[in-house]
Amino acid sequence: MRRAGTRVSRDTRPVPTVPDRVLDAFGLSGAQVSLAGGMGGSVLVRGAVLKPDGDDVEATWLGNLQHRLHADGVRTPRPLQAADGRWVVDGWTAAAYLPGTEQPDRWGDVIAASRPFHHALAHEPRPALLDARTHRWAHADRVAWSETDQDLGVLGQKLTSRYADVHLPSQLVHCDLSGNMLFHDVEPPAVIDLSLYWRPVPYAEAIVAVDAYLWYDAGPEVLDLIDHPDARQLLLRATVFRLTAEMSPEYQGERSPTAYERLTDALATR
DSSP, rough: OOOOOGGGGOOOOOOOOOHHHHHHHTTSOOEEEOOOOSSSSEEEEETTEEHHHOHHHHHHHHHHHHOOOOOOBOOOOOOHHHHHHHHSSSTTEEEEEEOBOOTTTOOHHHHHHHHHHHHHTTTTTOOGGGGGOOOOHHHHHHHHHSSSSSOOOOHHHHTTTTTOOOOOOOOOEEEETTSSSEESSOOEEEEOOOOOOEOOOHHHHHHHHHHHHHHHHHHHGGGGGOOTTHHHHHHHHHHHHHHHHSSSTOOOOOOHHHHHHHHHHHTTTT
């Protein structure tokens, strides 16, 4: 059961039609089926998922990364190359479809499955393109880690006033796992829609717990899944990350101030 305001309903823009020239470039044809969830815009065509990339430079980097990425016990999207070798064609990317379903009552399994995935990313270098990002999630990430400022009101002040230094190594991590881990009866879990940032691995796990509390029916015990000496600090930053993103004028979903207030109170006792 999802709370009102879950991210699946955030974006109600119509799904674009994939142009024939894009399908031809990827060697695809057939009916286009809209895929629900995420930011919208994803289309299934004969076992391939196509979606607008948003940024050709980042999409090309991600295509190369996913092409060489192999995580034990976890499925990851295998990108499709166009006939001429491109990962991006007219603003569209393509990847093999991974069957599975989101199961929002399995937060411990989401975190457990994310660990071999993050282990596979551990030796990837930090890409300079992260510094050029200007979208609301990139801004929210910087606010969460005190790299830029934003007035988050009384609630944000309560959260950030409890900050203490965190000294943990950073690497590429998926900071949107809660809606992007698919489970299957036979196949291993699948990590999809990679949203990568340069932060500590347990911070990505803290975002899972915060998302579960804010947007699903998880109780405060979900916060205890973050079993780490810096758990409180990571959960505070994860909460500020989501709060900042929801305060953006670009946000199109329902806001949940009461849930943030309850979460802030719950974190005060940890």
